Amino acid sequence: MDNKEKYRQLCKKETSIPIFSRDWWLDATAGEDNWDVVLVEKGGEIFASMPYMVTKRYIFTYLCQPILTQKLGPWIKYPPGQKYDRKLGYENEILKTLIEKLPKADIFSACFDYSITNWLPFYWQGFEETTLYTYVIEDLSDIEKIFKEMASDMRKNIRKAEKSVIVKECLDIELAYSLAQMTFDRQNMKIPYTLDLFKQISEACFAHNAGKIFIAEDSDGNQHGMSFMVYDENCAYYLIGGGNPEYRNSAAQDLLIWHMIKEAAKLTKKFDFEGTMLPMVNKTFRSFGTIQKSYHSLQKIYTKKYKISKLSQKFLQALME
Numbered sequence: 001m002d003n004k005e006k007y008r009q010l011c012k013k014e015t016s017i018p019i020f021s022r023d024w025w026l027d028a029t030a031g032e033d034n035w036d037v038v039l040v041e042k043g044g045e046i047f048a049s050m051p052y053m054v055t056k057r058y059i060f061t062y063l064c065q066p067i068l069t070q071k072l073g074p075w076i077k078y079p080p081g082q083k084y085d086r087k088l089g090y091e092n093e094i095l096k097t098l099i100e101k102l103p104k105a106d107i108f109s110a111c112f113d114y115s116i117t118n119w120l121p122f123y124w125q126g127f128e129e130t131t132l133y134t135y136v137i138e139d140l141s142d143i144e145k146i147f148k149e150m151a152s153d154m155r156k157n158i159r160k161a162e163k164s165v166i167v168k169e170c171l172d173i174e175l176a177y178s179l180a181q182m183t184f185d186r187q188n189m190k191i192p193y194t195l196d197l198f199k200q201i202s203e204a205c206f207a208h209n210a211g212k213i214f215i216a217e218d219s220d221g222n223q224h225g226m227s228f229m230v231y232d233e234n235c236a237y238y239l240i241g242g243g244n245p246e247y248r249n250s251a252a253q254d255l256l257i258w259h260m261i262k263e264a265a266k267l268t269k270k271f272d273f274e275g276t277m278l279p280m281v282n283k284t285f286r287s288f289g290t291i292q293k294s295y296h297s298l299q300k301i302y303t304k305k306y307k308i309s310k311l312s313q314k315f316l317q318a319l320m321e
Contacts (some may be wrong), residue, residue, distance in 0.1 A: 007037045010046050014077075018113055019210055019232040020069045021051055028204035029053075029066035029197070038101035040094055048094045050074045052102070052110065060106040060306055067193050068201060068239060070134075070274050071295065073112030074098055088118065095121035106306040107299065114295040127300040133282075134275030135290035140265035147258075149289030154254060161255035165216040165224050173202045176213045179226040180242035205230055214259055216243075216252035224252035229260045236264035237272045257288065 001009075008023045019025055026035040030053040040048035051072060052063040065072035076094050078087060099121060102108065111132065112119070119129055137146060147155065170176050177198045184191040205211025211230040215223050225243025229236050238260060243253055264271045273285045275295070286292075301307050 003037050003039050006039060006041075006046065007049055007051065010049065014075075015233040017049075017075050017232075018071065018235070019230055019237070020065075020071050021049075021073075021075060022232075024204055024208055025069070025201075026051060026053070026066065028200045029069055035066075036103070038098050040097050040101075046077070048074060048076045048098055050098045050102075052108075054103075054105075061104075063102060063105045063108045063110075065110050067197070070237060070272075071111045071113045073110055073116055073296075073298075091118050092121050096125075099125050104302070106303045107301050109297075109299045111297045112295055114293040116296065119296045119298060122298050122300075125300070127298045130297040130299075131294050132275055132277065132297050134293050134295060135273040135282075135285040135288070136293050137261065137271040137288065137290055140261070140269060140271060143262055143265050146261065146289055151287035151289075154284075154287035157251035157254040158258050161216070161251040164250050165218050165252050165255065167214050167216050167256055167259040170213045170215040170226065171206075173199050173213070175223065176202075176215065176226045176228065179215065179223055179244065180228075180240050182244050183242035186245040202228070211239075212260075212263060214256055214263075216250075216256050218247075218250075222247065224250050225256055227253070227256040227260055229264060231264060231268050234268060235270040235272050236260070236268050238274050254284075261288070 004023075011017055011021075011023045034055065035051060035053045037049055037051040039046050053066050053072070055062045055064060074095060076091060078090065082090065095118070108127070114134060114136075119127070123129070140146070150158075174195065177195050180198075181191045202211065202213065210232060211228065213226060213228050215226045217223050223244060224247040226241065227238065228240040230239045231237065238257065241253060241256065261271050273288070273290060276282055276285060
């Protein structure tokens with residue numbers, strides 16, 4: 001049995017593996033033949049894993065994470081009752097082993113779950129880090145408390161939207177995609193994922209009871225917006241949101257997020273807004289009574305040819321400015 005098959009078996013029984021690292025998610029986002037995994041095993045038991053997508057661009061090989069995948073870092077199984085110093089030492093050894101098992105490539109790039117706070121073994125191996133931020137509601141057990149802890153303006157927006165639209169579950173994948181696309185069209189941007197990929201992810205999530213799509217619709221049948229939530233046993237994630245720019249003032253998107261949070265409370269423990277570094281989006285996510293969480297984005301360039309290529313690109317860009 002190869003590493004991939006062992007990992008598939010692990011994903012079937014280990015609920016602490018985040019949705020973005022599960023085999024079926026990687027099949028849908030990367031393609032069955034475009035990802036692999038390194039494992040740390042002892043006595044036939046898996047104690048750690050780190051999946052990655054393998055992709056080629058020009059002459060370069062990348063180990064990275066698929067689009068619409070927030071994080072794809074290590075998963076570690078800790079022995080029970082470890083003291084902190086022993087746990088940290090154990091973690092260092094596990095991460096060092098995972099790094100050493102990675103295949104040859106020109107570049108590695110991935111974001112880790114915010115629960116992985118120790119990236120020192122990667123630093124010691126020459127990786128570079130960028131700190132990113134997400135926003136999380138850590139306890140979904142008391143919905144009324146969550147609503148009270150929201151910013152007053154957000155509560156007003158939600159009440160306003162409730163007067164003009166209703167939120168319902170949507171199984172029309174093409175309709176949901178068209179609403180998501182409108183957000184990019186408004187900004188004169190190309191949507192970064194295709195309808196086919198959106199369908200693959202949606203259908204995989206539906207098949208594994210791990211995702212729901214919602215739309216906000218008014219009494220005339222106009223769709224104001226959509227949201228796509230994915231979830232596992234421990235957390236729900238705000239994967240995609242979008243809407244018709246004609247109805248931006250209806251506050252439907254705020255209501256859609258609130259509806260996702262309420263639905264997530266029936267299914268899991270936490271709600272992760274999936275992060276942003278954009279000021280306006282940051283303000284919106286904060287308004288839902290969230291806690292800011294930092295997480296690590298790690299990168300390492302392995303080969304001189306890739307470094308030379310990047311330096312050449314920067315030089316040409318400087319000449320054109």
